[in-house]
Amino acid sequence: MKRKSKPKAACCPPPEDSPDLRPTEGPQADRELASFAKALGHVARVQIVRLLLRKNSCVCGGIVDELPLAQSTVSQHLKVLKQAGLVRGEIDGPRVCYCIEPRALRRLRALVGSL
Amino acid sequence: MKRKSKPKAACCPPPEDSPDLRPTEGPQADRELASFAKALGHVARVQIVRLLLRKNSCVCGGIVDELPLAQSTVSQHLKVLKQAGLVRGEIDGPRVCYCIEPRALRRLRALVGSL
DNA sequence: CATGCCTATCGTCGTTCTACGATGAAGCGC
DNA sequence: GCGCTTCATCGTAGAACGACGATAGGCATG
Numbered sequence: 001m002k003r004k005s006k007p008k009a010a011c012c013p014p015p016e017d018s019p020d021l022r023p024t025e026g027p028q029a030d031r032e033l034a035s036f037a038k039a040l041g042h043v044a045r046v047q048i049v050r051l052l053l054r055k056n057s058c059v060c061g062g063i064v065d066e067l068p069l070a071q072s073t074v075s076q077h078l079k080v081l082k083q084a085g086l087v088r089g090e091i092d093g094p095r096v097c098y099c100i101e102p103r104a105l106r107r108l109r110a111l112v113g114s115l
Numbered sequence: 116m117k118r119k120s121k122p123k124a125a126c127c128p129p130p131e132d133s134p135d136l137r138p139t140e141g142p143q144a145d146r147e148l149a150s151f152a153k154a155l156g157h158v159a160r161v162q163i164v165r166l167l168l169r170k171n172s173c174v175c176g177g178i179v180d181e182l183p184l185a186q187s188t189v190s191q192h193l194k195v196l197k198q199a200g201l202v203r204g205e206i207d208g209p210r211v212c213y214c215i216e217p218r219a220l221r222r223l224r225a226l227v228g229s230l
Numbered sequence: 231c232a233t234g235c236c237t238a239t240c241g242t243c244g245t246t247c248t249a250c251g252a253t254g255a256a257g258c259g260c
Numbered sequence: 261g262c263g264c265t266t267c268a269t270c271g272t273a274g275a276a277c278g279a280c281g282a283t284a285g286g287c288a289t290g
Contacts, residue, residue, distance in 0.1 A: 034158040041153030046145045094257045094266050112227045209287045
């Protein structure tokens with residue numbers, strides 16, 4: 001075998017279209033929106049999200065190659081995105097596969113749409 | 116006359132529906148989105164935006180009464196929102212009338228929608 | 231003109247963010 | 261097992277943020 005021990009077709013789950021019943025207004029929604037917005041409040045993190053969307057298959061730390069930032073800095077940005085729930089990381093052997101969390105993205109769109 | 120010297124029906128312009136031709140991707144769009152997101156990356160500022168939307172007529176510093184923050188702090192948050200282009204302030208006699216900038220909001224929705 | 235209200239700005243203090251290099255932990259291949 | 265790659269974490273330094281009180285300016289009212 002060349003590289004990957006397990007092919008593991010996709011670490012990123014399919015879109016899945018559950019309706020999401022949570023309200024888009026009220027104090028809780030405000031906190032949610034602020035949290036998402038804060039996570040996206042840095043160009044590097046927006047670029048990471050865009051990168052993960054473009055290659056809908058998830059890139060690992062190949063993100064580092066795309067950004068003019070040190071590996072540790074990128075790792076920190078990924079941590080922020082992960083804590084905000086926008087991104088998920090899955091361990092795949094020696095590397096980590098990051099991908100967008102579609103539910104969070106839909107939630108964000110709903111919250112922004114409510115403005 | 117009791118209070119206001121000029122009735123001045125609305126300092127907030129009508130919705131106006133110009134198409135907005137700017138792209139929703141690319142480095143410039145990333146910076147824009149990050150800038151908007153940063154401005155909304157604080158609960159108080161989300162609440163201010165929601166407040167200004169609810170009373171579509173624009174409240175002035177009555178915002179201070181609605182938030183558990185000092186007047187100077189609210190003023191700073193308004194400044195951030197204004198610099199991000201999300202909000203506009205118009206001087207109306209002794210007070211200042213703030214209102215949402217609909218174009219910015221639509222732009223934000225478009226940018227988030229492109230994710 | 232003097233007073234009072236409303237707002238912006240200044241100065242400050244503590245916290246958080248952003249970036250980096252260095253170090254550590256985990257897994258794969260030889 | 262040994263080394264290599266990959267990623268996270270630590271420690272640090274400088275910048276930016278968030279909050280406040282105090283202060284200053286603008287504009288109505290008296």
